Amino acid sequence: MSYNLLAGKVGVIFGALNEQSIAWRVAERAIEEGAKIVLTNTAMAIRMGNLNELAAKIGATVVPADATSEEDLEQVFRVAMETFGRPVDFVLHSIGMSPNVRKGRTYDNLDYKYLQTTLDISAISFHKMLQTAKKLDAIAEGGSVVALTYIAAQRTFLGYGDMADAKSLLESIARSFGYYYGREKGVRINTVSQSPTMTTAGSGVKGMTDLLDFAEDLSPLGNATADDCADYCITLFSDLTRKITMQNLFNDGGFSSMGMGQEAIEVYLRGKGKEA
Numbered sequence: 001m002s003y004n005l006l007a008g009k010v011g012v013i014f015g016a017l018n019e020q021s022i023a024w025r026v027a028e029r030a031i032e033e034g035a036k037i038v039l040t041n042t043a044m045a046i047r048m049g050n051l052n053e054l055a056a057k058i059g060a061t062v063v064p065a066d067a068t069s070e071e072d073l074e075q076v077f078r079v080a081m082e083t084f085g086r087p088v089d090f091v092l093h094s095i096g097m098s099p100n101v102r103k104g105r106t107y108d109n110l111d112y113k114y115l116q117t118t119l120d121i122s123a124i125s126f127h128k129m130l131q132t133a134k135k136l137d138a139i140a141e142g143g144s145v146v147a148l149t150y151i152a153a154q155r156t157f158l159g160y161g162d163m164a165d166a167k168s169l170l171e172s173i174a175r176s177f178g179y180y181y182g183r184e185k186g187v188r189i190n191t192v193s194q195s196p197t198m199t200t201a202g203s204g205v206k207g208m209t210d211l212l213d214f215a216e217d218l219s220p221l222g223n224a225t226a227d228d229c230a231d232y233c234i235t236l237f238s239d240l241t242r243k244i245t246m247q248n249l250f251n252d253g254g255f256s257s258m259g260m261g262q263e264a265i266e267v268y269l270r271g272k273g274k275e276a
Helices: 022-032 043-048 051-058 070-084 112-136 163-185 208-218 226-237 262-271
Strands: 010-014 036-041 061-064 088-093 139-149 188-194 248-251
Touching: 010 022, 010 070, 022 036, 022 051, 022 088, 022 226, 036 051, 036 070, 043 051, 043 061, 051 061, 061 070, 070 088, 070 112, 088 112, 088 226, 112 139, 112 163, 139 163, 139 226, 163 188, 188 226, 208 262, 226 248
Parallel strands: 010 036, 010 088, 036 061, 088 139, 139 188, 188 248
Antiparallel strands: none
């Protein structure tokens, strides 16, 4: 169902790869709610994924770009402003990758060159994106920026490795840049901490299936799906959330507020050979 929440708005979505991507779902929902968008990902991701299919389906422009490159980011925003004839109203940052996690290196045995890559791609790219947009005046007054994060920024999750550090930095950037962009341009910046979701990136985390099951059992409302996350992002892009900024917002079925629930206790006791 459409509520026309983004009627007349235009935006840029970073990170859609295939139908598993949260960014993909956000793009589809943005169009359903009346927006027009530009899609961007790396040239390699575009070749390996299905972004061009999504673009054809929703009538969006695709701009290949490396989000760690300021020149590429500048090109994305210039193309967007030329396409729409004005600054954009919203931006989604859905970018994350860890070579350490992909190669199965544990947190106490990191390759530091890989760590730098993790931070560059997963967090510093967010700062570069915001700084580039601000210099170009590419986001309209009262615009909205959302980046996707995970609760591992606050709590330890086995297998998430150095991505936890990257997400912590990402959330800090949202708070710090949110002050400057808010005071000067009225642009709001938030992060959404999503339930574990079996995206292409998420599937690379060790024990992801077990984590999905655990979070499903512990969360009072169950895990939030990619579609749930897309709906939440749409509300943050809309005018209904004009005074929300510099926040880390949990979209996780209540997982972030839980300690132990009945279902999790029962599973634990069964594992110990005890009766619940």
